[in-house]
Amino acid sequence: MIVADRVTGAARSLMQRTAIAPAAGLRVLAGSALLALLPFAFRLDGHAHADWLQFIGRFHPVLLHLPIGLIVLLPVLEIAGARRPALRDAADFVLRAALVLALPTFALGYMLAYGAGDMGTTVTRHMAGAIALCIGLMFCMLVRPAWAAGEQTRIYPALLTATLLILVWTGHQGSSITHGSDYLTHYMPGGLGRWFASGARDAYPDSFYSQHIHAVLDAKCVSCHGASMEKASLRLDSYQYLMKGGKDGAAITAGKPEASLLLARVTLASSDQHFMPAEGRTPLTSDEISWIRAWIRDGASPSATSVPGVNIAEVRSDPPPQPVGDYSALMADILRVQQGQGAKLVPVSGKPSDGLILRTVDVTPSFGDAQLAQFSRFAPYIVEAELGRTAITDASFDTLRTFTHLRALHVDGTAITGSQLARLAPLSQLTYLNLSGTKVDAQSVASLKSMPHLRHIYLFNTPAEPDPSAARSTP
Amino acid sequence: MKQHPLCTDCEPEINVMDLPIPADLKQAWSTMETRRRFLGRSGKVLGWAALAGLLGESAIRGHAGGGDAKNSSAAHPRNDLGLPHFAPKAKRAIYLFMSGGPPQMDLLDYKPGLAAQFNVDIPDSVRGNQQLTGMTAGQAHFPIAPSHWPFKQHGQTGTWVSDLLPYTARMVDDLTIVKSVNTDAINHEPAIMLMNTGNMNAGKPCLGSWLAYGLGSMNDNLPTFIVLQTMINSKENNQPVSSRLWSSGFLSSEFAGVGLRSGGDPVLYLADPGGVDREVRRKMLDAVEQINRQTLADVGDPETNARIAQYEMAFRMQASVPELTDLSKEPQSTWDLYGPDAKQPGTFAYNCLLARRMAERGVRFTQIYKRGWDVHGDAVGMLPVLCQETDRGCYALVTDLKRRGLLDDTLVIWAGEFGRTVYSQGGLSAENYGRDHHPRCFTAWMVGGGVRPGMTYGETDDYSYNIVKDPVHVRNFNATILHCLGIDHNRLTYNFQGLDQKLTGPVPASVVQGLLA
Numbered sequence: 001m002i003v004a005d006r007v008t009g010a011a012r013s014l015m016q017r018t019a020i021a022p023a024a025g026l027r028v029l030a031g032s033a034l035l036a037l038l039p040f041a042f043r044l045d046g047h048a049h050a051d052w053l054q055f056i057g058r059f060h061p062v063l064l065h066l067p068i069g070l071i072v073l074l075p076v077l078e079i080a081g082a083r084r085p086a087l088r089d090a091a092d093f094v095l096r097a098a099l100v101l102a103l104p105t106f107a108l109g110y111m112l113a114y115g116a117g118d119m120g121t122t123v124t125r126h127m128a129g130a131i132a133l134c135i136g137l138m139f140c141m142l143v144r145p146a147w148a149a150g151e152q153t154r155i156y157p158a159l160l161t162a163t164l165l166i167l168v169w170t171g172h173q174g175s176s177i178t179h180g181s182d183y184l185t186h187y188m189p190g191g192l193g194r195w196f197a198s199g200a201r202d203a204y205p206d207s208f209y210s211q212h213i214h215a216v217l218d219a220k221c222v223s224c225h226g227a228s229m230e231k232a233s234l235r236l237d238s239y240q241y242l243m244k245g246g247k248d249g250a251a252i253t254a255g256k257p258e259a260s261l262l263l264a265r266v267t268l269a270s271s272d273q274h275f276m277p278a279e280g281r282t283p284l285t286s287d288e289i290s291w292i293r294a295w296i297r298d299g300a301s302p303s304a305t306s307v308p309g310v311n312i313a314e315v316r317s318d319p320p321p322q323p324v325g326d327y328s329a330l331m332a333d334i335l336r337v338q339q340g341q342g343a344k345l346v347p348v349s350g351k352p353s354d355g356l357i358l359r360t361v362d363v364t365p366s367f368g369d370a371q372l373a374q375f376s377r378f379a380p381y382i383v384e385a386e387l388g389r390t391a392i393t394d395a396s397f398d399t400l401r402t403f404t405h406l407r408a409l410h411v412d413g414t415a416i417t418g419s420q421l422a423r424l425a426p427l428s429q430l431t432y433l434n435l436s437g438t439k440v441d442a443q444s445v446a447s448l449k450s451m452p453h454l455r456h457i458y459l460f461n462t463p464a465e466p467d468p469s470a471a472r473s474t475p
Numbered sequence: 476m477k478q479h480p481l482c483t484d485c486e487p488e489i490n491v492m493d494l495p496i497p498a499d500l501k502q503a504w505s506t507m508e509t510r511r512r513f514l515g516r517s518g519k520v521l522g523w524a525a526l527a528g529l530l531g532e533s534a535i536r537g538h539a540g541g542g543d544a545k546n547s548s549a550a551h552p553r554n555d556l557g558l559p560h561f562a563p564k565a566k567r568a569i570y571l572f573m574s575g576g577p578p579q580m581d582l583l584d585y586k587p588g589l590a591a592q593f594n595v596d597i598p599d600s601v602r603g604n605q606q607l608t609g610m611t612a613g614q615a616h617f618p619i620a621p622s623h624w625p626f627k628q629h630g631q632t633g634t635w636v637s638d639l640l641p642y643t644a645r646m647v648d649d650l651t652i653v654k655s656v657n658t659d660a661i662n663h664e665p666a667i668m669l670m671n672t673g674n675m676n677a678g679k680p681c682l683g684s685w686l687a688y689g690l691g692s693m694n695d696n697l698p699t700f701i702v703l704q705t706m707i708n709s710k711e712n713n714q715p716v717s718s719r720l721w722s723s724g725f726l727s728s729e730f731a732g733v734g735l736r737s738g739g740d741p742v743l744y745l746a747d748p749g750g751v752d753r754e755v756r757r758k759m760l761d762a763v764e765q766i767n768r769q770t771l772a773d774v775g776d777p778e779t780n781a782r783i784a785q786y787e788m789a790f791r792m793q794a795s796v797p798e799l800t801d802l803s804k805e806p807q808s809t810w811d812l813y814g815p816d817a818k819q820p821g822t823f824a825y826n827c828l829l830a831r832r833m834a835e836r837g838v839r840f841t842q843i844y845k846r847g848w849d850v851h852g853d854a855v856g857m858l859p860v861l862c863q864e865t866d867r868g869c870y871a872l873v874t875d876l877k878r879r880g881l882l883d884d885t886l887v888i889w890a891g892e893f894g895r896t897v898y899s900q901g902g903l904s905a906e907n908y909g910r911d912h913h914p915r916c917f918t919a920w921m922v923g924g925g926v927r928p929g930m931t932y933g934e935t936d937d938y939s940y941n942i943v944k945d946p947v948h949v950r951n952f953n954a955t956i957l958h959c960l961g962i963d964h965n966r967l968t969y970n971f972q973g974l975d976q977k978l979t980g981p982v983p984a985s986v987v988q989g990l991l992a
Contacts, residue, residue: 257633269934269944286930290632310631321562349961350557361694361837388835412880434880458880461806 020142028142032135038110039127046233046247048117057112063105064174070098071137071167075160088148095144099137106130109174120230122176129170136163177229204303208310209239213295216288217242220277236262239302254300257293266292319453322429323353324405327381334378341371348383355383355405360390369395379403388434389413397423408432412458418444425450436460505775558689559961564992565886565924566693568686568960569830569841571869574667575714575848578895578910579918580939581622581858583643584654585635588937589621589897597898601940608661610851610900611911617898619938620908623855632929639862642870649873649882651926651990655933655942658893658914658949663714663849666892666914669949671720673978680724680969682953683840685978686960687730688723689967693837696795698733698788701833703843706737706821708864711847711857721842725971729781732842735829737821741800745793753793760786799832813871816864827868831875834885848891851900852909873922882923886959890919890952897938916942919952925959927992950984958986 048054073094081088109130113123140159147156175183204210217236223229225246226237234246242262245251251262258264265276266284277283284292291310298307327334334356338344342363348354358375360367368391375382379402387396388410397420400409407429418440424430431453435445442464448454459465491504580586597617606612626635630648643650660666665675672679680688683700692699702721707713721732735741747756764783771779802809802818809828810817817824823845830841845865850857869889876882894917895910916935922928934944947955954964957978964984968975 271943286632286927286932290929293633294631349559349562351561354562359693359837362696408883410880432880432883436879456880456883458878460878460880461808 020146024142028138031138035106035131035134038131042110042114044113044117044119044123044127046117046119046230049115051115053111053115055115057108057110057115060105060108060112061178063101063108067098067101067105068167068171070094070101071164074098075164078157078160092144092148095137095141099134099141102134102137106134116231118177118229118231119233121227122173123229126170126173126177129166129173133163133166133170136166178223204305206305207301207303208291208295208305208307209300209302212291212310214239216284216292220282220284220288223281224278243300252296252300254296255298257296260296263289263292263296319429319431321354321383321407322405324355324381324383326352327356327378328352330378330381337374337378341367341374343367343371343375345375345378345382356381357384357386358382359386361386364389365391368392369399372396372399375399376402380405382406383429384408384410386410387414392416394420397421400424401426403427404429406430408434410434411438412436414438416440418464421445422447424448428452430454432456434458435462435464438462440464442466556689556967558691558967560963560966561961563925563959563961564884565959565961566884567834567837567839567841568886568888568956569834569872570682570843571827571865571872571887571889572671572842572844573848573865573889573891574716574844574846575663575712575850576666576891576893576895576912576917577848577861578622578850578854578858579654579916579935580895580897581624581854581910582637582640582862583635583652583918583920584916584935584939585626585637586622586897586935586937586939587626589619592619593621594618594903597938597940601936601938603941605915606661608912611896611898614900617896618903619897620854620899620903620910623858623908630929632931634931639858640866642866646870646873646922648929649877650920650922651928652918652920652931653933653947653952653987653990654916654918654931654935655944655946656890656917656919656949656952657942657946658917661893661912661914663892663912666912667714667716667720670890670892672722672724673950673953673980677719677722678724679976680726680730680978681721681732682956682978683721683732683842684723684726684730685957685967686840686962688726688969689962690839690960693839694795696791697799697833697836697838698792699839700730700732701838701841702732702734703826703829703841704734704737705823705826705843705845705864708847708860711861712849712851713846714849716844716846720844725976726969727777727781729784732840735796735800737826739820741820742792742796745789745796747793756790756793760790795836799836800829802828809875812875814867816868817871822868823865824868824871827872828875831872831879831881834876834881835879850895850910853907854909855907876923884924886921886923886925886956888919888921888956891917893917894939897940913940915940916946921956921959921990925992926955926990930990932987932989945987945989947987947990948984950979950982951987954979954984955987955990958991 074091077087077091077094081091110127112118113127136159140156140163143152143156143159146152172184217225221236224231225234227235230246232246232248234248234251235241235244236251243250243252243254245261248261251260253259262276265274266289268275270283275283291307294307294310295301298304334345343358343360344362345356346359348357356378360371363371367387372387372392376399379399382403383405384407385400385403389412391414392411393415394417396411396416400406401423403409404427406427409424409427409430409432412434413436416435416438418435418438421440421444424433425447428451430451433448433454433456436458437460440459440462445457445459445464448457492501494501580589595618597619602617611617622637624638626637627644628634629636629644630646632648634647634650634652636644636647658666658669660669660675668677668679669675671681673682683702687699690699700721704716718732718734721734723729723731733742736743740746747753751759763786767779767783770776771783800820805828813824813828816822817828819825823843826843830843833841845861847857847861850861873882873887876885876887894913894915896913897910899908900911901909916939932945933942933947935941936943957964957967964977964979964986968977970976974981
């Protein structure tokens with residue numbers, strides 16, 4: 001009783017100091033209590049509810065930025081109001097408007113989560129933040145008149161500051177739900193990022209699961225099936241969760257792609273209501289689906305580093321081409337050289353920065369090292385050299401190594417031996433090298449291993465051909 | 476009208492220029508008469524030079540540019556168009572055209588649910604109010620004919636392929652299979668025109684001509700666009716394939732496809748007759764060129780330019796075509812891959828091998844026509860023959876291009892003009908069925924530069940009748956092909972009859988991004 005008396009006494013004295021009418025205070029207290037009880041009345045238990053809830057709830061993202069804007073405007077008006085009192089009058093209106101908008105925003109958000117059956121720590125935090133925010137706004141409204149009248153100086157600024165901090169935190173939780181928890185930190189510069197990076201480390205960082213399966217799930221699934229949101233009680237953000245499955249059962253049946261629910265859901269017709277990713281999010285590509293299928297078929301191991309038949313080198317795409325400089329001043333020279341000997345320099349496209357192709361097909365038998373050397377002055381503009389079946393020899397590498405922007409080199413069916421192949425090493429852009437029908441052997445081809453982007457090497461009909469049935473090889 | 480210098484049987488004609496009429500009328504006449512003159516003359520010139528037959532249609536029609544035709548290096552790609560619009564993934568394309576309309580549900584569009592519905596009428600809700608062809612519109616029943624052949628999953632992608640295509644099955648992981656191509660036409664001629672030219676009516680340039688016009692030649696000694704026809708198998712139901720399909724339409728006829736014959740000499744009268752050596756031929760062509768230039772100066776008809784260029788091309792082809800078609804230096808591995816058919820000129824496998832050799836030699840666009848897919852009846856008898864003829868060639872071509880490093884910058888396309896119905900045309904028995912034309916969905920595939928390997932795009936319903944996901948209209952299919960070759964279909968246009976004409980036509984088309992690598 002004494003404690004209760006004390007509390008009542010303190011409240012009364014506070015109310016007197018802040019000039020709060022008891023009726024208004026009671027209304028705010030009652031409203032706060034209602035808000036705080038809401039999560040207990042309608043628990044977010046992961047079960048979806050009526051569709052109309054979701055329909056209305058989806059207007060949450062439309063509405064929410066309005067109250068945010070008003071709340072952020074509030075301190076600006078209050079501070080600027082020190083000089084221009086009219087702004088303080090406006091602040092009162094803005095505060096009321098913010099509350100009037102914040103409440104339906106909260107209601108819509110709740111309907112969205114409740115209707116869709118969302119759950120998870122981030123959703124819970126977002127909801128708690130929103131409740132605190134609404135309560136904070138109501139109390140701000142309660143104490144502001146006294147502050148505006150100059151009867152009380154500290155409580156309102158403190159409350160407003162707290163409300164703003166809650167707003168930032170709540171907003172961050174909300175955007176983590178839509179954009180993923182690493183949205184802010186993903187492109188953060190290295191040094192900064194370390195402070196924020198999650199401590200979780202994969203047990204097998206080099207495994208096929210970590211490199212490919214997890215990467216796909218992380219990009220396409222985890223925003224709804226992860227720590228922040230566990231739709232259908234399914235989490236896909238770690239191997240253990242993935243294998244545990246969700247409320248519809250196991251997501252993965254090792255060794256049996258056709259029995260794996262996850263695979264079934266991502267391969268349904270996109271119009272099917274069970275199709276995943278749902279709600280128009282980016283579907284998995286056929287490559288990604290085929291990796292998952294192959295990985296499940298191979299036993300869905302967390303540690304295996306490769307899966308039979310999936311060639312990772314091939315699924316990596318080539319680096320973006322480096323633009324070449326402007327060669328328009330050399331056009332007269334270019335025309336003179338090609339008129340003289342018949343080999344052509346052809347633009348890759350209408351964009352000069354895409355470079356030139358050296359094309360020799362019209363003069364194949366007569367195009368040798370001397371003719372090639374004439375093109376060395378255009379070296380930095382040549383991105384592709386079509387020298388297949390020409391008369392060039394190993395001496396051509398003196399010229400070829402100056403083609404610094406070369407991406408594709410065809411020397412198939414020529415007399416080159418491979419002894420000079422290592423001299424191509426400075427050509428950092430080279431992605432394609434056709435050696436078919438030459439005398440190159442495996443040893444000289446091995447010297448190309450160090451070239452970073454060289455992925456398409458053709459050795460058909462050479463001593464270096466690894467297996468007559470599989471001509472394509474990657475170093 | 477002046478008599479043509481080489482024409483011996485011309486009747487004397489009234490020369491408008493000699494008539495007592497005002498000079499400006501004569502001027503107007505000389506600019507307007509081109510077509511009349513062209514038509515009148517081309518009928519006569521057909522007879523006088525054996526070389527005219529040499530390039531078929533292309534020799535008779537027009538040409539722009541070229542300049543000094545003797546200097547081969549002067550015939551540059553048409554950089555003035557600013558093409559390609561962007562760096563292309565594919566420099567060249569090979570189109571395997573399955574004329575007649577292959578039945579998609581017997582080859583690549585697996586419908587496991589059909590087996591249980593043998594001889595059940597297809598639900599009206601599926602067929603809707605579709606207008607059928609005259610061949611089946613009168614049928615009282617539309618009984619479902621499940622495919623006669625089992626399907627199996629192949630490759631890492633687990634793609635379902637009919638047992639009819641054992642070779643295609645080996646390369647499914649490389650293919651981009653599109654199950655949702657659809658067209659507007661239900662009969663062969665309009666459908667095949669639409670597929671090739673983007674329009675059901677004749678007179679528009681085909682895909683190959685647009686490519687030749689837009690991208691130009693890569694090899695001055697061979698035509699930019701070559702058409703190979705496969706020998707007819709008389710047991711099959713062969714729909715006609717005409718030169719309209721490789722016509723350059725309103726573009727200069729320089730860009731029309733050059734057909735190589737399927738039997739005998741690939742190009743008629745290309746070899747010099749006895750007693751005429753290359754020197755004599757050169758002199759003769761120089762003389763003809765002089766006369767033609769005179770005609771050009773007199774009349775100003777651009778078609779004369781085309782004629783001059785075609786003579787020169789023919790002269791160069793005298794050397795390049797025998798080398799192209801000489802298969803004696805092909806290693807044994809080639810024959811192991813393409814099979815024994817490839818040794819016989821005119822077979823599909825032989826054409827596939829030629830297509831690879833043309834790709835090596837810088838032919839921009841090769842189109843192989845295989846007729847006979849029009850299986851209205853006896854599908855069970857005909858499909859094994861058709862597949863046996865084509866399956867290995869397709870596989871060999873793709874594999875050969877791949878191992879030689881050509882598939883990176885070559886786009887290979889396999890398609891017909893439409894699909895076939897799931898219901899049987901005529902009687903359905905336990906052993907046999909026929910299938911009618913079906914424009915609502917059909918299956919095509921692509922492979923190579925620019926497209927994403929190992930994927931299936933689009934889906935059809937349980938009857939392979941309607942598209943349920945990602946439809947690809949013919950114009951979008953063509954827009955995607957152009958995209959792979961570095962062309963924005965909206966920007967490759969030609970002003971004709973007051974319109975900026977384009978391959979995809981006036982209806983907006985879009986590149987199917989989902990097919991791209």
